[in-house]
Amino acid sequence: MALQGTLFSDFLEVLDVKHTLSFSNTQFENMNFKSLFGLSRLLSSYDIPNAAFRIEDKKEILSIPTPFIAQRNHSFVIVTDVDSSGDTVSWKSPRGLEKDSTAAFLKSCSGIVMQAYPDDKSIEPDYKRHHLLEIAEKAKRWILTICFVLLVMWGFISSHLYADLSTTLLTVVDLAGLGVAWLLILKSLKVKSAAADNVCGVLQRHGCDHVLEDKASSFFGLFSWSEVGLAYFSVSLAVLLIFPEMIGTLALINACCLPFTVWSIWYQKFRIKTWCTLCVITQSLLWCQFFCYLFGGWWSMALPINIGIIPLIGGYVGVMLAANAICGFIKKRM
16 A cells, blocks of 8 residues: 655655655654644754744745745645746645645735755655665565466466456456455545546546445445455456356356446435446446356356355455455554
């Protein structure tokens, strides 16, 4: 899960001071004084000269060289640009990059600002060691991704799924569903993700956020539908790659999910009148699976119901419980 910037690390970024996100975030979160005074001491520990002051005539803020920190609506933002005409101001906040007219911005400002003056000596304490650790952490994620890809390729080839177009498409759909479910998990945890935000904005801006906050976004109030989706696509993919002979049982499980897709679309259309792009994609993938099973002729293996459906259902439930426990742990730590 990608780390998110704080006011301090974002400021270091725009100041072009060498730093690592994890260490800078930790320093900011453990700051003794949660104020500009504490932030000033923190900047000084990075050998960054700085000064905070109050400007009585707010219009003078527009003449301050960017970037600088300004107090706006009882919080601090990083002013990144004031256009040459002085008509608009751009700033960075926890919500991302924003822009407004100078009049609106100045009206919301208290007049308290902080400037920093980095030089050649400005750098994070023990930066080289922290940077190496950061590289190692990123390498672990890449190694994990490579191992996952290799395992999928091994299962795809050893199970001869490539021999039939329907099983090839089923593998692709499961992988796509796993990716969409992961983005939904990030949205439900309120973890900032550019990919999730871009996809969610296709049908309706902030639609995914509204739908995921609705009471119907959970399964009996116990599991979020994102956790259910993650369990469904991950187990379906694993079974398809390792036990392809159970494809008929997978077709049966898929058919049981289809009534949910109809209800989900109806609920978004008529009850909350808001579209969650990621949710709609998930419903579409479930129907794509159905047609792959149907036109691939795999329904002939679905009946009579095999006793193998019992451990398969156990796998779905087990992964769903694990996903729920991990997400719950993350929420408590946030």
